[in-house]
Amino acid sequence: MISLSHIRFSPSCTRTLGVCQRGRRVCRRSPVCTIVMRKSHIDSVCGVCVSVSLPLPLISRRPDKTDYGVPRYMHLQSYFTRIRAGCSIEKKFSFFFSIASNHFLLTHPSEQKMSGIPLSRSEIFGQLRKELHDDEEFHQSDAHIFIIMGASGDLAKKKIYPTLWWLFRDGLLPEQTHFVGFARSDLTVESIRAACLPYMKVADAENERLAAFFRQNSYLSGKYADEGSFTRLNAHLLSLPGAAEANRLFYLALPPSVYQDVTSNIRKHSMSEKGWTRVIVEKPFGRDLETSEQLSAHLSSLFTEDQIYRIDHYLGKEMVQNLMVLRFGNRIFGPIWNRDSVACVVLTFKEPFGTQGRGGYFNDFGIIRDVMQNHLLQMLSLVAMEKPTSTSSDDVRDEKVKVLKCIAPVSMADVILGQYVGNPTGEGDAKLGYLDDPTVPKGSHTPTFATAVLYVHNERWDGVPFILRCGKALNERKAEVRLQFTDVPGDIFEGQCQRNELVVRVQPNEAVYAKMMSKKPGMFFNPEETELDLTYGSRYRDVKLPDAYERLILDVFCGSQMHFVRSDELREAWRIFTPLLHQIEREKIPPIPYTYGSRGPPEADELMKRVGFRYEGTYKWVNPHRL
Template identity: 55%
Template sequence: MSPPTTGTVASPSTLGDDLIAPPSPIESPQSHAPAQAKTVAGGCLSVVILGASGDLAKKKTFPAIFNLYKQGFLPNDQLQIFGYARSKMTSTELHNRLRGYAQPMKSSCILYFLLQVTYISGPYDEESGYVKLNEQISSAEESKCGTTCSTRRLFYLALPPSIYPIVSTMVRKHCMNPRGWSRVIVEKPFGKDLTSAEALSSELGKLFTEEQLYRIDHYLGKEIVQNLLVMRFANRFFVPLWNRDNIANIQIVFKEDFGTEGRGGYFDEYGIIRDIIQNHLLQVLCLVAMEKPVMLTPEHVRDEKVKVLRAVQPICDEDVVLGQYEGYKDDPTVPKDSSTPTFASIILRIKNERWDGVPFVMKAGKALDSRKAEIRVQFKDVPGDIFNCKKQGRNEFVMRLQPSEAMYMKLTVKQPGLEMKATQSELDLSYQQRYQDVVIPEAYERLILDTIRGDQQHFVRRDELRVAWEIFTPLLHRIDEGKLKVSPYKQGSRGPKEADELLNVKADYVRTEGYIWIPPSLKV
């Protein structure tokens, strides 16, 4: 049998020798998944991934869709997936690219999932490709659902933001759904500053309504981030503690133990603040600092997030430390005179009744001493310290986003023995230990499923995006103009020494020397 041509669906025999045979009658493609009752109802579903040949699509988007399919969240018989990109290849060649990223490889579902995936090659800026794409979608909808049933179309733009306008224009003109909803997911970065972000928002706003547009920030899909509102508002003992009277400072930290590694050209254009802090960490800050919404509807939650952002004060230069790791400019894609920061520690101050006077430290960096992302809430000292607890360090509540998802409270307790001696320990909820039989979904799985469900709670609204850029744009322009010092730091270190000084002096942070949290799964 000859391989399928571009734009056709492959037969099982063309999908590779290492795939297992079709399941027997007693083993359906989703026999190991929960019941199909979880499937989001609404008719035939077409998922279109524009930029299907890129890294984001093969490493994140396609695997997330496969996992949703495998778990029974996508319809088995009314699903079709279309990949669209400029690369010249067949559907079978795309399947071969994807197989290594769809886990587990020996699941019977992978065979049937790939049967739903069709690849179409075409330019991004010419109408002919989109006309062909729409014909393929319409033909698949008709064959699976007939001509009268409602249908659903989800477009995922796994593309550089620079071509969002032209691609969106073509999708709007040629591919919108005449028999149901159409929704569009766009990836960050949403601009480089307030002006460019507003320009992009205006262009997309002319094409799609806010209800059709889903600005994805995958940090909002992380399990611990999703837990923030439940943890804060469903536990009585947190209610009186979560304010300026009890909390000394809050850190939101992102650390990587590797450098740009092949992304130097992209990274140098944006830097660590645009890449991580202005979007990911700021979104986490909103959930940490917001007031309780009236109810858990997307608009009520996002209204409270915008209120917090509006209360953030302008960033002062003395509250900022920037760094660049030694060896960053050895990357051939990075200019030799680059001053782009690969590290930033920034103090944000929220002027409202709950948080006035509490420093929020946003810290992110590459080539540091460890890999982690966490929220660290440090409480004030105990008044009348009769146990000399200051030697042990302050109480802290830590939410570890990645790796080894966990929530733990650092407490001062009596050390077992005959002497009255205080030591520091923790109350620990480590997910790998507590939820051993639960598969924690990837962030992209959750957010794609939310899009299909029409739930925008964990997506960025246009006014929220605008206020976020209003906070950081003045600082970014001063950095771009060379008005702030960028300090060198060694790879594998904690970052510039000035960052620790900022934390201690300006943020009133007390470091617990010698304390290292060890996940229970790693303890002997």
């Protein structure tokens, strides 16, 4: 059997998939791992490759606790989907090579074995960084310091610290990485550990590794507007091992009200002297176009655009990233992805719970600012944009900006607003409406539900409605993209056929499925609705998908900005929604009441029907891995 020694980490990874080099084929989707085999070997073992290319997160969390220092979500070429994802890398590749080895060695006796020298975590990181930066040479220190501004807050406790732990545990960060918490509260590393532990998903066998992670942590308290606090912070950073040349990453897990003070003090007192400095900014990026432009102008006066990482965690989700692969990696979708075949596109975000005591915070923003202007619009741009010239960060973001420029500001005539009220027959929080939240001002008109229709005025999409639908306290938890196709011309089945749909389920239970018509089994010749289904929970049963924050924070370490929001992209997003937001606030437009646990206001369904969406109500997708 050919063992793991036949898998090498290439020191010169090429970005192109399937490159032929002297009769060889480089088959890999991972930025750090290259597996080299002869093309004839691949063809003879695997036959014709699977025609639909999908990003396969092949490496799962390690139930066997074996650490090969390999990212657990490396991606490989589509023919690897023929191999059932197992629990560890050795099982997967040993299984493949046990099938192939005899044929390969008999037919290619002169083939040289590849180097089996394992790479350290730092070398793995270096290869990943090199891949993401188009193979440029780097002259940077391997020492990194990750500073969490707002370390005492919920975001740090529930997301940032757990994410850093997962990346550290899986060997995806440089070995010499230190983590520094900064906040106004008087905390210790032990108190941070106790607060974060319920969210870190630590296995019993990982306690020693967890202890190593927290040994790399420190904490400093200070005031965000106080320059002396940042002088002390800088002195603390310089006291860490390798700090003189260390790169610094600042995560602003803070309310927007302190962004200006914090970023100014970072610039004055806490920049890396010899390495690079990067700043991660959480949404909201302003309240409207004017405030967003003010924030962007302030940040650009302190940092260059390649130092600023505006994070929208939806861009790190598996199925949102899959949109580009589905569109541009499959020939079958190209001819039908346009106004000639698509009747409408529906982008949905639904939550089954209300504001849960956070109504005071939510009331300042509302559902349009909280979800529609960012998460849903980002998904729209990925669905509607033209094919980029490459997968480089700027090429992708250039196309997103182009399509956003084709969208006119939203009109109130194309919008339905709602606000949930208590359900008399419900239980617990379901009995309470939005205005029953004691943190919400009495008589507030802030919408908790919105449906808006947007149009992309270009050759591909002219006349196709893009329906954005989001809300709280609805009947289910769901985020998805749904393309509904036009009717079949020349229907011969007397109106029995429903429209085809392609659905990308973002959460929960990631899936891609196509609704289509098929003959009903039996003696009759009647069509019935069914689906072509790729449910990740069943197809990739043993694969643990990375959290969105894992992907995005790792991207910041590596300097990849593809999945972050650029300033011109942000400007266009606010241009589309600012007139609507100002009109709602100026005219105090009352939202339509809807019952907690319902689909939302019936008027929203009527709007969707009016612009061209057809809801048949004859079929509901069943998640097969729940059967």
